[in-house]
Amino acid sequence: MIKKRKINYNNIIITIVLIASFTLFIYSIINIFAWYKDSKKTTYQVKKITSTIEVKDIKPTKIDEEIINPPKDEKNPYWDYIKTNLIDVDFNKLKSINSDTAGWIQVNGTNINYPFVQTSDNKYYLKHSFDKSYNQAGWVFLDYRNNINDLGKNTILYAHGRIDKTMFGSLKNLLSSNWYNDNKNHIIKLSTEKSNSLWQVFSVYHIPTTNDYIQTTFKSNDEFYIFINKLYKRSVYNFNVELNQNDKILTLSTCYNDKEKVVMHAKLIRIQNK
Numbered sequence: 001m002i003k004k005r006k007i008n009y010n011n012i013i014i015t016i017v018l019i020a021s022f023t024l025f026i027y028s029i030i031n032i033f034a035w036y037k038d039s040k041k042t043t044y045q046v047k048k049i050t051s052t053i054e055v056k057d058i059k060p061t062k063i064d065e066e067i068i069n070p071p072k073d074e075k076n077p078y079w080d081y082i083k084t085n086l087i088d089v090d091f092n093k094l095k096s097i098n099s100d101t102a103g104w105i106q107v108n109g110t111n112i113n114y115p116f117v118q119t120s121d122n123k124y125y126l127k128h129s130f131d132k133s134y135n136q137a138g139w140v141f142l143d144y145r146n147n148i149n150d151l152g153k154n155t156i157l158y159a160h161g162r163i164d165k166t167m168f169g170s171l172k173n174l175l176s177s178n179w180y181n182d183n184k185n186h187i188i189k190l191s192t193e194k195s196n197s198l199w200q201v202f203s204v205y206h207i208p209t210t211n212d213y214i215q216t217t218f219k220s221n222d223e224f225y226i227f228i229n230k231l232y233k234r235s236v237y238n239f240n241v242e243l244n245q246n247d248k249i250l251t252l253s254t255c256y257n258d259k260e261k262v263v264m265h266a267k268l269i270r271i272q273n274k
Helices: 009-052 091-097 169-176 221-234
Strands: 056-058 065-067 086-088 101-107 113-117 154-158 187-191 195-208 249-255 260-273
Touching (some): 009 091, 091 101, 169 249, 187 260, 195 249, 221 260
Antiparallel strands (some): 065 260, 101 113, 101 187, 195 260
């Protein structure tokens, strides 16, 4: 008579758990290596750009400049911010590297000082670097619905929130640092082929992932005014900014974690046409 072997289910379960754990460990190691590789590529790309491209400070001038929606209150910080120098960049050099180049962004008090690009969708530059090489770190890109040379009501820039603080990674730190305490940080500078501009920050927050702040068109000025007031009220800081229905805003969006976003909004206060 042949005896049946008793199956030890405990050993089977332990074996499965060990295999799963080992697989997960290998997968994590591969992801860490890939992240490090992408980070190294991004750092190299940034250094190459900054060593090639000069970002010039441009002093305020009344020539071809427009002051946008000035407040009546002479003590409003707006009047100090519009005295801030603009930036200017040589786009011929940038476009020789990447013809998708749309502008340059600089955010005071952060690591954000990059050219930004635009293509026909909001997916390509999530996984491609400035030189168009494949890279999970991606690059800073303009919403495909926007026209950077004819600014709409809401101009939107996206980038990954990298933990090494590249791309929009340094935006996360604004929620837990003394960034807000320095008024000089409340300014964003843009340079494009057609103009240089200053934007005054009016809202910073993190929120469960939603698309309600990336609306680009509005049925009326009243609808837009309701929209920007909603964004203003979300802010974790009080920027003492006056908003009205004639404003144009800039939105920066990045990941806070897998389920939340960090968002910054600023309004246009000064523009110089080239």
